[in-house]
Amino acid sequence: MDINARIAARLGALRRQRVLSLEALAQRCEVIRSMISLIERGESSPTAVVLEKLACGLGLPLNALFEVTLTDSAPLVRREDQPQWQDPQSGYLRRNLTPDNAYFPVQMIEVTFPAGASVAYETGQRDPGIHQQIWLLAGSIQIRVGEQAYSLQQGDRLGFDLDSTTAFHNPHPEPARYLVLLSSKGHLP
Template sequence: MEQTESDIDARLAARLRALRAEQGLTLDGLAERAGVSRSMISLVERGRSSPTAAVLDRLAAGLGVSVASLFDGIGAEQASPLSRRADQREWQDPATGYVRRNLTPPGIAAPVTLVEVTMPAGARVTYDTGPRAAVIHQQLYVLEGEIAFTVDGGTVHLRAGDCLASQIDGPSGFHNPADRPARYLVAVATGPARSGAGTAKPGIAKG
């Protein structure tokens, strides 16, 4: 069963509208929170524009959720504890060509969301979002190739088999420095804890 990119954009648009409505936010209110123009949000919510990964990150931060949660429910008519490979929908960033696929069964109450990402050779995805309403707890595990991950102004280089745990509460970025695609898993959980508030924050060596 194949799902077109336009269909995914339409479902993503509906998800964004629903989350905004749940929080009682107007377009202007979300624009102020997310740092994304009202017109851009309107285009995305009407399925008239395919957002980049950076724009999705800003919108997610403005809504107090993770990017992964924006894709929750896409590709499933009802919640199920089983997510078959054929039903796991892929989304491609129009700016960089990186492809993300939510592995966690959509619509279930899971504390952690698992995402698989394929990053093209030389590609770089930068998220410039500032402090978030809720910290994103993340574990990054490289399956193939290598990834340079930047957070808090520090960069760590990861190769196949490496796993990094971190908190995301500011700008971050992923870069594939190699001449072949990289594939990695990201486990994401959203929580209220912030660094310095009782939760240890893994350090990243600057470089």
């Protein structure tokens, strides 16, 4: 299944689970109703910022919109079975490494962040129950968490709770590649 179709199905299912109309979700997340409808029908390729707003409106972390439930608990997930999504605005590429499964209390995501790219998640209502670790595998990147700015070099690790705004910027001529680990506070690695 195409990643936009997968996001469309997941968004629609999560909205219906919460018994929210398109209008109610639009008011919660400040995304216009018609945009949500287009996304749910798989007719729009949403940006990372729009997806973050939708996830917050649903009371979930962004990664919840990318989760894939596997029918078995096979220990091996082949690269071609790991969903990839590219932000149409910044060009950043994210690949989910961990399936949505009760056996996995943490989620792993690999991100390739292009040279010159920026993404700012300004959503005020972040999930304080989620902890994020970023381990920079290649390149360098600047990350702002709330009012605190960090400059990461290859091998650096940054950990923070998802309870404030965050912004990512790569002012360098090479892409940055990093691993993201997400865990609920009850399952900190």
